[in-house]
Amino acid sequence: MTEAELFATAEDAAGRLVAALHAGEATTGSWQDEHVAQSVVNAALNGCLQTLAATEVWGPANRLASGKLWEIAGEWLRRGEMQYRARIKPRGYAGDDILLARMCDHWKCEDPLGRLFDDYFQRHAAPTAVRNRTQVVAEAIVAAVDASAAPVLRVVSVGSGPALDMHRAAEQLTKSQRQRLQLVLLDLDPLALETARGRLEPLLAAEQIITHRENLYRLASRPLSCDISHAQLVACTGFFDYLADEDAANLLRFLWSQVAPQGRLLVFNFAPHNPSRALMEWVANWYLIYRDRPQMLELAHAAGLPPANVEIQAEAVGVDLYLDAVQT
Numbered sequence: 494m495t496e497a498e499l500f501a502t503a504e505d506a507a508g509r510l511v512a513a514l515h516a517g518e519a520t521t522g523s524w525q526d527e528h529v530a531q532s533v534v535n536a537a538l539n540g541c542l543q544t545l546a547a548t549e550v551w552g553p554a555n556r557l558a559s560g561k562l563w564e565i566a567g568e569w570l571r572r573g574e575m576q577y578r579a580r581i582k583p584r585g586y587a588g589d590d591i592l593l594a595r596m597c598d599h600w601k602c603e604d605p606l607g608r609l610f611d612d613y614f615q616r617h618a619a620p621t622a623v624r625n626r627t628q629v630v631a632e633a634i635v636a637a638v639d640a641s642a643a644p645v646l647r648v649v650s651v652g653s654g655p656a657l658d659m660h661r662a663a664e665q666l667t668k669s670q671r672q673r674l675q676l677v678l679l680d681l682d683p684l685a686l687e688t689a690r691g692r693l694e695p696l697l698a699a700e701q702i703i704t705h706r707e708n709l710y711r712l713a714s715r716p717l718s719c720d721i722s723h724a725q726l727v728a729c730t731g732f733f734d735y736l737a738d739e740d741a742a743n744l745l746r747f748l749w750s751q752v753a754p755q756g757r758l759l760v761f762n763f764a765p766h767n768p769s770r771a772l773m774e775w776v777a778n779w780y781l782i783y784r785d786r787p788q789m790l791e792l793a794h795a796a797g798l799p800p801a802n803v804e805i806q807a808e809a810v811g812v813d814l815y816l817d818a819v820q821t
Contacts, residue, residue, distance in 0.1 A: 494548055496557075503558040503775075506544040507565035513537035514569050514606075524605035534609040538772075541566075546771040552780055559775050570776065573610025574602040575620075579777035587779040588731055590685035594655040596620040597627050618812050619769035623731075625808035626761050626815065627658045630728045633759060634662035637726045638670050646673050649724045651748065652709055652732035653678035656689035663696040671696060677703045677721050679712070710740065713747035723753040733762045734781040738792065741782075745796035745816075752820045761808075761815040762789060768812065789816055 494502075517524075517533035524530040541562075550558070563570060563580070571577045575595060579587045594600075601611035614620060634648055650656060659676050666674075674697060680686050686704040693702050705719045709732055721727070727748050733741050745760060752758050765783040773779040784792065786805045793803045793816055804817045 494550060499548055499550055499558045500561050502548055503561040504565060506541045507562045510537050510541040510566050511569060524609060531609050534613055538613055542771040545775045555774055556778055559778055562775060572604050572607035573614060574607055575611045575614040576776050579779050584682055587777055590655040590688055593623060594657060596623045597657050617769040617772055618810050619767060619773060621810050622808050622813035625810060626730050626813050629808055630658035630730060630759060631661040633726055633757060635665050638666060641725060644673060645675050647675045647724045649677045649721045649727045651679050651729040653680045653689055654685055656693060660692050675701055677719060679705055679707045681709055713743040721751050724751050725753055725756045727752055728759045730761045733760055741792055742795035745792060749796060749798055754820050756820050758818045759815055761813050764812055764814050786814060789814055
């Protein structure tokens, strides 16, 4: 497909989206008939995204044509706060801690049409997978506490974001179990770390929560400002989606070296069959590096993880894979 054809397709898809939303606004009393209105929005967005996905233009190659979509339909699309926040990236990146926390909380804005857009966004596979992986890590933390009699149990989150997985785990533990936790949160975003600490402090003593702003891209090649060695659990839920193979292997090798004997490493990466890709890329300019199961295993091999110690699993909807490795 030529660039001119791609732009024409985006313009046509945007025009039909706007026409469908104009008609829907009239037939639903400005979106007050919520049941009918949701059907209208679903059909309008599905039709638009199916047209754009059919171009098979993925990754940053669709960025400029996505701009044409927003030039025509942006007045409507920006009313959906989830998709608009991902698009404008107020923190400089799409999946900031506020957006991820809103995904986990099924948050929707108050604007009548925006609420419908947010509901559409929340029901997509990728936000559902984010909620699922949060629960996977929370359950892993609880399991680590139950399995260990150690007086201090160190849990490390790399790219911790809102730390809702840690918060949910702490809520499930008894007071005496919580007192054994030492949580280490590493993130690029100081505001995310500050918010995460505030979320955890009602459940844990301040000294149990260690937050450090780190350049995660250089984590494997420079001294850390805090100790994460001998961790019973190391989890990285969203950062490998942005790493090229060599950088991903180097970071994986480093994280594996920080895991204590019998400890566990969980590393997540979205798979290429992610059905939310058109929404993420064309609407939000949210680009990931996708890996399938063989690629995840190859990454583990390149990082020197023993094959017998590694499993590749997936959260419940099957679009966010994760490497699950246990030290011996």
